[in-house]
Amino acid sequence: MSDNQSALPTETPIVIPDVAPAIRFQDFGLAPEILKALNDQGYVHPTPIQAEAIPVVLKGMDVMGAAQTGTGKTAGFSLPIIQLLMAHANSSASPARHPVRALILTPTRELADQVAANVKAYSRHTPLRSLVVFGGMDMTPQTAALRGGVEIVIATPGRLLDHVQQKTINLSQTQILVMDEADRMLDMGFLPDLQRIINLLPKQRQNLMFSATFSPEIKKLAATFLKDPVTIEVARSNATAENVTQIIYKVEEEAKRDAVSFIIRERGLKQVIVFSNTKIGASRLARQLESEGVKASAIHGDKSQSERMQALEQFKNGTIEVLVATDVAARGLDIAELPCVINFDLPYNAEDYVHRIGRTGRAGASGDAISLFSDKDARLLVDIEKMIKHKFVPAELIGFTPSSGRTAERSHDRRAHERSPRKDESAPRPSRAPERSPGAASNGSRSAYAAAPRKEKIDPFFTRPYEPAPSTMVSDNKLADQVPAKPQKHKMAALLGGAPKR
DNA sequence: AAAAAAC
Numbered sequence: 001m002s003d004n005q006s007a008l009p010t011e012t013p014i015v016i017p018d019v020a021p022a023i024r025f026q027d028f029g030l031a032p033e034i035l036k037a038l039n040d041q042g043y044v045h046p047t048p049i050q051a052e053a054i055p056v057v058l059k060g061m062d063v064m065g066a067a068q069t070g071t072g073k074t075a076g077f078s079l080p081i082i083q084l085l086m087a088h089a090n091s092s093a094s095p096a097r098h099p100v101r102a103l104i105l106t107p108t109r110e111l112a113d114q115v116a117a118n119v120k121a122y123s124r125h126t127p128l129r130s131l132v133v134f135g136g137m138d139m140t141p142q143t144a145a146l147r148g149g150v151e152i153v154i155a156t157p158g159r160l161l162d163h164v165q166q167k168t169i170n171l172s173q174t175q176i177l178v179m180d181e182a183d184r185m186l187d188m189g190f191l192p193d194l195q196r197i198i199n200l201l202p203k204q205r206q207n208l209m210f211s212a213t214f215s216p217e218i219k220k221l222a223a224t225f226l227k228d229p230v231t232i233e234v235a236r237s238n239a240t241a242e243n244v245t246q247i248i249y250k251v252e253e254e255a256k257r258d259a260v261s262f263i264i265r266e267r268g269l270k271q272v273i274v275f276s277n278t279k280i281g282a283s284r285l286a287r288q289l290e291s292e293g294v295k296a297s298a299i300h301g302d303k304s305q306s307e308r309m310q311a312l313e314q315f316k317n318g319t320i321e322v323l324v325a326t327d328v329a330a331r332g333l334d335i336a337e338l339p340c341v342i343n344f345d346l347p348y349n350a351e352d353y354v355h356r357i358g359r360t361g362r363a364g365a366s367g368d369a370i371s372l373f374s375d376k377d378a379r380l381l382v383d384i385e386k387m388i389k390h391k392f393v394p395a396e397l398i399g400f401t402p403s404s405g406r407t408a409e410r411s412h413d414r415r416a417h418e419r420s421p422r423k424d425e426s427a428p429r430p431s432r433a434p435e436r437s438p439g440a441a442s443n444g445s446r447s448a449y450a451a452a453p454r455k456e457k458i459d460p461f462f463t464r465p466y467e468p469a470p471s472t473m474v475s476d477n478k479l480a481d482q483v484p485a486k487p488q489k490h491k492m493a494a495l496l497g498g499a500p501k502r
Numbered sequence: 503a504a505a506a507a508a509c
Contacts, residue, residue, distance in 0.1 A: 135508050158508040188506050
């Protein structure tokens with residue numbers, strides 16, 4: 001801050017504001033073509049991770065970045081990469097060879113597609129060509145594009161290796177490697193593939209690794225593949241978005257589909273992702289919602305790639321109101337300003353809870369994360385509470401009557417609850433960030449929700465919005481210590497050269 | 503436990 005102030009000409013007769021003047025993209029020395037693309041999109045100021053990452057990447061250094069989704073991570077590495085490739089345009093390689101110069105790896109196809117769209121947008125005024133490469137799609141067009149020459153490839157590991165085997169891709173001149181969502185790639189067992197891919201790259205190269213968390217496995221991966229990396233950490237890891245109101249409803253397992261349907265109707269939700277732990281569960285729920293006239297689609301790994309892409313596209317353009325997804329959609333997907341996310345199942349991985357609810361309340365907007373909780377999920381809930389360091393009070397879903405023949409045995413529970421002395425009809429909804437940032441798209445569904453004459457069946461037991469309590473620093477460590485360490489992956493240890501346990 | 507990812 002003081003640097004900026006002292007940099008001002010002394011004779012400037014203006015009052016220096018308390019806050020340092022915000023950094024602008026122009027300040028990084030990016031090429032005019034890149035600035036023009038940013039300007040096209042109306043981007044002026046970098047996010048914190050962009051402000052940190054761009055200069056470091058421009059210097060050619062390796063990066064270990066911890067960043068949640070929604071932090072602008074993609075631009076944080078794409079912009080400087082484009083700049084670096086432009087700067088060294090014709091220096092190497094005969095045009096005939098068309099070597100790939102930057103490789104970006106992601107765990108899921110949808111994420112690859114999205115990153116590719118960003119790269120395309122940022123490089124549109126440059127001569128650089130980019131291509132997304134993933135499975136489930138015909139290889140022929142990819143092969144043709146590769147033959148024509150591309151400088152930047154965004155890929156999922158499997159299909160990339162497929163191309164390698166077919167000798168349709170040349171990675172011998174790849175100077176920059178990005179591993180996006182590296183922790184997820186490890187979870188998914190991509191380590192051997194990563195190893196194989198890295199072996200194809202030149203020893204001299206720049207490595208950027210991004211991960212939502214700094215687990216021991218990730219640190220080990222970083223130690224193995226990165227060279228004197230600069231660590232960039234934005235936003236405390238394992239923290240949930242502060243402007244997300246988290247609510248947990250206790251519902252019988254068999255009534256969960258009806259409960260989701262109830263919540264969607266009750267709240268008048270027009271834009272919601274529902275996460276299911278299973279593909280079959282996702283399909284069933286989507287089918288039920290459709291049969292009830294809700295515009296819903298499922299997205300998961302058993303769907304064809306074209307179905308997956310269509311579902312996502314239709315959800316983004318509003319044709320579909322409810323996207324029922326497995327964790328294929330838990331991370332990274334940039335779907336603007338979801339007012340609400342529903343966990344049909346609590347995730348098996350506590351970490352995924354954070355990722356799932358990260359689909360809402362992004363970029364300064366507020367959101368609701370509603371989770372259904374049945375008795376069998378008690379342990380999952382405890383895991384989640386440990387991770388986010390927040391205790392939930394599961395609420396009854398007031399006014400909800402499961403349809404079909406399975407209501408009888410539960411009716412008395414419900415009555416008991418409705419009798420309970422709560423006339424806090426006027427109780428305010430859980431507080432949320434009062435205003436959204438200027439320029440944030442106005443949210444049709446939320447206003448519809450607000451306008452709907454909700455019969456104040458508002459859950460009186462709403463859980464407090466998660467707030468990093470002032471005492472966090474103290475209790476954090478205690479809690480962290482109680483969290484059992486994740487079992488080391490033997491495969492991982494073996495591949496990284498460590499002694500496999502047992 | 504389940505999901506994801508190449509054919």
